Amino acid sequence: MMFRFRQPSVLPGFGLTLGFTLGYLGLIVLIPLAMAFTQAFHLSWDQFWHTVTAPRVLASYRLTFGAAFLAAVINTGFGFIIAWVLVRYPFPGKRLVDALVDLPFALPTAVAGITLAAIYSSNGWIGHALKPLGIKIAFTPLGVIVALVFISLPFVVRTVQPVLEDLEAEVEEAAASLGADRWQIFWRVIFPAVRPALLTGFTLAFARAIGEYGSVIFIAGNLPMISEITPLLIVSKLEQYDYSGAAAVSVVMLVISFMLLLVINLLQRWSRIRNGWEAVT
């Protein structure tokens, strides 16, 4: 089959907009990222490998990606519930709650970090209450997860909400008339319809959490090997004028993030095709 680059369309301007898109992406995204690569390759291969596989660095990858993943999973569950409640039930103050969801978007992350650290530290409200149970949140990996959950909350809610709103009540009624109980209606009818949006929300939350810096450093305590995230490691390398080392770690993080997002996107596409949302091409 011949690959057709340009489809005839009623709206002109394909060349212009594609050119603009590529130019813009290049300027804003690709060139700065490429700089990280060039900076990193000031190192020899051995130096590079040594830098990016140092135990302290490896521990930080684990924490960054692990905590981001867990935070995204947690938000997928709770974000779905919040979206569900906001869509399905009328209650007083609904608009307020709806607006509250976006707050983590708007708040400077440092403010979030300081607030969270204050509340979850052993003399803060929540930290104090949890202390007798032997649970420490601030200055531990748990604290990192809490901060990431906070800042990535809106993504799942905002992607799932419109899909839930568009679900026809009739489809649920049809399922009920066919004998499905509530669980079955939820799992077999509602959930599959929402799944692609849920996966998108998860991806966005995950991506956001991987890159988070401001809120985490306040609550994490930044203990090497325990609660130190990769972005912080990069910053501390920069502070020691180790530009190449910082770039090397950045490159690794970049590559891992890109691979993960690519895999998730492929997964999503596969799930859409399997569910008939898109024709197989």
Added chain:
Amino acid sequence: MSIEIQGLHKRFGHFVALDGIDLTIPAGQLVALLGPSGCGKTTLLRIIAGLEMADCGQILFNGEDASRRQVQDRQVGFVFQHYALFQHMSVFENVAFGLRVRPRARRPSDAQIRDKVHALLELVQLSWVANRYPSQLSGGQRQRIALARALAVEPQVLLLDEPFGALDTKVRKELRRWLRRLHDDLHITSVFVTHDQEEALEVADQIVVMNRGHIEQVGSPQEVYDAPATPFVYQFLGNINLFHSRVHAGWVKVGGLRVQVPEHDAAEHAPAMAYVRPHDIDVLREPEDGDTTLAATISRVSSLGSLVRLELIQAPSGEIAEVEMTRERYAADPLQVGDLVFVKPRQLRVFLYNDPKVESPMHWSGDGDGI
């Protein structure tokens, strides 16, 4: 399964959707709920299905009270106007859904489900789309799949909410004939909602004409068309000509026309409405003796396929009347615009204004689709 409805009331806020519905639907019949939009027909259907709960009143299935049963336990198949298919499932899985969600003890094996689904797809003549998704089907195909899905659970009652309302005219006509044949094969008690009088007349065994939350008339298509119980039914089923008139001692007088109406013997100078269907009027070139015709002028001639419709202006009153005749009849004497003619109603139905069945005509003149 027979359905009995007793004293059903339903309000939505201040809007009275159903106002005392009593109705019996005998087993094995195909019944149409017919009425203008907002008359409560869909609400009634949804209450029968259990998708809506009545404020008071009872629904009996085979003589047993089903009013408090959940929709899952009512054994009804419901078909929606906009299909309500599961978009993320293939056609096969859509039809299999009702079987797959059964409790394990009553769930058929995979092989049984496969056979059953294929038999149903065969029945709706769509076995070749089993692996497609609903978005890849046309509207008519989707509705047939929705019907197959509803039939899969072997419902005792089939309820269809404007099943052909979203389809174009040609597909709609095909599908309603097909539904009629299907019903003749399966004999499952079926109720369908429609606002299309032609559809109801063509398909149903019984027509329930509804208006503003109550039932106007129940009867076979012929009964409701030929002997409408109320002016509303008269207006709603088919086109009509309305003549304002007076009834005195068994005679109705419309302009210079006098017709005997023995059923209104007792009325004296009572204001009345006389209804005549457009195809129940003869058009003559010459007046007849004895006040049996009305003078009129032809103002418009339009050809509607097999029929020719004439628009006439009545000489004294200036009111417009419509006459329909067959093509052949028109060809035998092609009347032209401006011709002076004499109309003679073959059949005329008179309702007195003070009859309790007669509401003020202002209410229903606007919302009938058949006018």
